[in-house]
Amino acid sequence: MRRLLQYAGSLLLVILIVIGVRMFCAGSYRISTGAMEKTLQKGDCVLVNKMHSPSNPGHNRIVLYQSPLRRDAGADVLFLGRCAGMPGDTLRIAGDGYRVNGRLLPGFPTPEQTFRIQKDIKGPLLDALKQLQIPYRSVAEDDRSLILRLTAGEEKRIRENLPQIVKIEPVPEAPDSGYAFVIPFSGYVCRPDLITLSFYLEAIRHETGGKADVHDGKLFVDGKETASYLFRQHYYWMWSDSAPAAVDSRHLGLIPESAVVGNVWFCWYSRDRHRIFKRID
Numbered sequence: 672m673r674r675l676l677q678y679a680g681s682l683l684l685v686i687l688i689v690i691g692v693r694m695f696c697a698g699s700y701r702i703s704t705g706a707m708e709k710t711l712q713k714g715d716c717v718l719v720n721k722m723h724s725p726s727n728p729g730h731n732r733i734v735l736y737q738s739p740l741r742r743d744a745g746a747d748v749l750f751l752g753r754c755a756g757m758p759g760d761t762l763r764i765a766g767d768g769y770r771v772n773g774r775l776l777p778g779f780p781t782p783e784q785t786f787r788i789q790k791d792i793k794g795p796l797l798d799a800l801k802q803l804q805i806p807y808r809s810v811a812e813d814d815r816s817l818i819l820r821l822t823a824g825e826e827k828r829i830r831e832n833l834p835q836i837v838k839i840e841p842v843p844e845a846p847d848s849g850y851a852f853v854i855p856f857s858g859y860v861c862r863p864d865l866i867t868l869s870f871y872l873e874a875i876r877h878e879t880g881g882k883a884d885v886h887d888g889k890l891f892v893d894g895k896e897t898a899s900y901l902f903r904q905h906y907y908w909m910w911s912d913s914a915p916a917a918v919d920s921r922h923l924g925l926i927p928e929s930a931v932v933g934n935v936w937f938c939w940y941s942r943d944r945h946r947i948f949k950r951i952d
Contacts, residue, residue, distance in 0.1 A: 711751070716939055717951065719932055723931070736907075736931045739873065755769075755771055757854065758905040761851055787840045788817045789816060790814070800829070805828070805829070826839060850866045854906055856906070857903055857905055863890055905927070
């Protein structure tokens with residue numbers, strides 16, 4: 672009987688160790704997306720390093736992360752992307768693409784443009800954006816118009832989904848126009864304007880339990896106007912190798928540290944035998 676109890680105790684200890692390793696140290700995942708086709712293929716099985724450190728996630732590393740959007744909070748929605756922007760980095764979006772600390776990100780499609788849309792279709796528009804998983808990047812609105820940022824592909828999909836929309840007019844931008852913002856880190860104080868609010872708002876809502884909103888271009892937290900906001904978490908900007916077809920921070924926004932699972936370490940199974948046990952950098 673004693674030997675049986677010792678065996679059961681040893682087995683329980685092994686199970687607890689395995690569970691602990693999988694929860695906090697490393698985990699195996701099967702790739703089900705083509706977001707990183709140049710490095711990982713659908714069907715590949717990878718080992719993910721979950722032990723967070725200054726280099727996990729790290730610049731240019733492939734990262735597994737959860738959707739930060741509140742609508743996805745009740746589902747196990749995981750995405751794969753490359754960490755293009757770290758906390759404290761400056762992201763600039765202009766006509767020539769996306770730049771992190773002055774470095775142009777390769778392979779990115781044309782960035783968002785500003786469009787003016789008639790306000791009387793705001794309800795159907797918001798429904799269409801939700802259905803198409805396009806973020807509502809509101810810049811401003813008045814009595815007659817909504818002004819928001821869309822990529823060319825997103826604008827085309829909206830037109831196809833809502834043929835009753837008569838006017839989606841591009842707003843002319845100066846050749847040197849563009850905007851930049853700092854990727855937030857814990858302790859960073861932002862004083863958001865109309866542009867940066869479109870990037871920061873979802874993160875602020877995440878941190879305040881949905882108690883943040885924008886009215887007339889001003890930030891309100893828990894019903895009170897706020898001229899500045901102190902971030903509590905580190906955030907990251909993720910992008911995909913297959914940018915035109917994949918979901919990344921252009922759609923999900925800033926990725927909080929709490930949503931990061933970890934760096935992809937190596938591929939332990941693939942239909943391509945040359946990929947097996949290949950380290951992923």
